[in-house]
Amino acid sequence: MPPSAKIDKVSEFTTHRLSVYLRCLATLEAEGFETTSSKELAARFNLNSAQIRKDLAYFGQFGVRGVGYPVAHLKQQIIGILGLDSHHNVCIVGGGNLGMALAEYDGFREHGFPIVAVFDNSPAKIGTTSRNGVPIYDFRNLNAITESLKIEMAVVAVPAEAARKVCEAIFDAGIRTILNFAPVRLLARPGTKVQSIDLSISLEGLSFFLSNNAPEAGQEPG
Amino acid sequence: MPPSAKIDKVSEFTTHRLSVYLRCLATLEAEGFETTSSKELAARFNLNSAQIRKDLAYFGQFGVRGVGYPVAHLKQQIIGILGLDSHHNVCIVGGGNLGMALAEYDGFREHGFPIVAVFDNSPAKIGTTSRNGVPIYDFRNLNAITESLKIEMAVVAVPAEAARKVCEAIFDAGIRTILNFAPVRLLARPGTKVQSIDLSISLEGLSFFLSNNAPEAGQEPG
Numbered sequence: 001m002p003p004s005a006k007i008d009k010v011s012e013f014t015t016h017r018l019s020v021y022l023r024c025l026a027t028l029e030a031e032g033f034e035t036t037s038s039k040e041l042a043a044r045f046n047l048n049s050a051q052i053r054k055d056l057a058y059f060g061q062f063g064v065r066g067v068g069y070p071v072a073h074l075k076q077q078i079i080g081i082l083g084l085d086s087h088h089n090v091c092i093v094g095g096g097n098l099g100m101a102l103a104e105y106d107g108f109r110e111h112g113f114p115i116v117a118v119f120d121n122s123p124a125k126i127g128t129t130s131r132n133g134v135p136i137y138d139f140r141n142l143n144a145i146t147e148s149l150k151i152e153m154a155v156v157a158v159p160a161e162a163a164r165k166v167c168e169a170i171f172d173a174g175i176r177t178i179l180n181f182a183p184v185r186l187l188a189r190p191g192t193k194v195q196s197i198d199l200s201i202s203l204e205g206l207s208f209f210l211s212n213n214a215p216e217a218g219q220e221p222g
Numbered sequence: 223m224p225p226s227a228k229i230d231k232v233s234e235f236t237t238h239r240l241s242v243y244l245r246c247l248a249t250l251e252a253e254g255f256e257t258t259s260s261k262e263l264a265a266r267f268n269l270n271s272a273q274i275r276k277d278l279a280y281f282g283q284f285g286v287r288g289v290g291y292p293v294a295h296l297k298q299q300i301i302g303i304l305g306l307d308s309h310h311n312v313c314i315v316g317g318g319n320l321g322m323a324l325a326e327y328d329g330f331r332e333h334g335f336p337i338v339a340v341f342d343n344s345p346a347k348i349g350t351t352s353r354n355g356v357p358i359y360d361f362r363n364l365n366a367i368t369e370s371l372k373i374e375m376a377v378v379a380v381p382a383e384a385a386r387k388v389c390e391a392i393f394d395a396g397i398r399t400i401l402n403f404a405p406v407r408l409l410a411r412p413g414t415k416v417q418s419i420d421l422s423i424s425l426e427g428l429s430f431f432l433s434n435n436a437p438e439a440g441q442e443p444g
Contacts, residue, residue, distance in 0.1 A: 083433025211305025
């Protein structure tokens with residue numbers, strides 16, 4: 001199977017796990033670890049060691065039998081696999097509460113995803129900036145600004161009823177990846193990708209926990 | 223192995239997949255399907271059929287050989303497993319852009335997680351409501367309001383530097399599950415669970431896509 005065909009089959013679950021491994025390796029590196037193993041990663045970070053070996057083997061031969069994985073090297077390899085060795089400029093579409101909160105979210109910039117623009121259609125907002133200085137542009141200028149600021153990703157933070165139209169305009173502007181917060185299913189075009197965030201799913205995981213872990217009688221507080 | 227020991231070992235990845243299956247089954251049910259199979263679910267929703275069979279077999283025997291899974295029944299079973307057959311009242315801690323956006327996010331209520339309170343410490347906000355009518359309370363009254371409104375889950379939407387202290391106060395108030403948006407690692411106590419949202423991880427999945435899917439030359443627009 002040629003590498004490109006293999007890569008096409010990589011699921012969102014797999015890239016999500018690679019991102020998790022990356023954070024675990026960064027933690028180990030900061031603590032001075034030079035090598036690690038799938039067993040150690042699994043025990044320390046509550047992961048599945050067989051899954052780790054399988055995921056990593058899919059992309060190459062990173063470990064040395066009897067020695068384990070070299071932490072810094074493996075971290076760099078995952079950074080390369082995920083395409084994080086270069087920055088990707090991001091815009092937010094929708095300057096409401098959610099859009100402005102995302103524009104001000106430091107985690108994006110820290111992970112190599114600088115927010116360079118917010119787009120809105122409200123005259124009261126256009127021409128102003130977020131509290132951390134991201135300019136708010138007229139959504140009608142999306143094409144020109146996407147080109148001048150080299151925007152590669154768009155975060156959709158508009159109401160559900162506007163999301164589909166906004167999504168088409170984003171693809172028309174040449175942006176090929178969308179992170180969607182609107183509670184609507186957006187369809188990707190060939191050569192594009194839409195990742196939708198369903199915040200309810202996280203709450204369902206917590207609901208599972210509540211259902212299966214009754215409060216212990218006489219449990220020590222604190 | 224007793225059921226409770228089994229349940230303890232269920233990972234966040236598993237409950238996440240159950241939530242995904244639930245959404246797929248709801249779609250099939252709305253379209254009038256009475257039965258389905260792991261193969262059909264996998265093909266239709268871009269999932270892994272072996273994983274589906276493994277995940278479901280872990281919780282019981284839901285399929286009939288040669289017939290498949292009964293859609294409505296399996297959906298109800300997953301609702302029961304995830305504890306979604308009763309509502310869980312949720313509060314938001316932090317009335318900034320993110321907190322207010324989350325308070326107004328319809329998806330939570332639709333999935334059985336009504337937002338019943340926002341807590342903040344700003345006198346200008348306390349006593350007002352979100353645009354959709356959720357009251358904003360003084361964070362100092364967390365304990366009393368948690369009890370009177372029967373709050374079971376807290377969403378942490380405060381700045382990183384405040385998150386740890388807020389987390390302790392939430393556990394002290396008797397709330398056992400936290401969905402954390404602050405870019406800080408929060409430690410659960412025994413009998414509690416913290417699920418952190420790292421929005422950068424979703425962007426990393428899109429970065430992987432960009433790295434492995436160059437724009438096609440001569441690709442048809444639209």
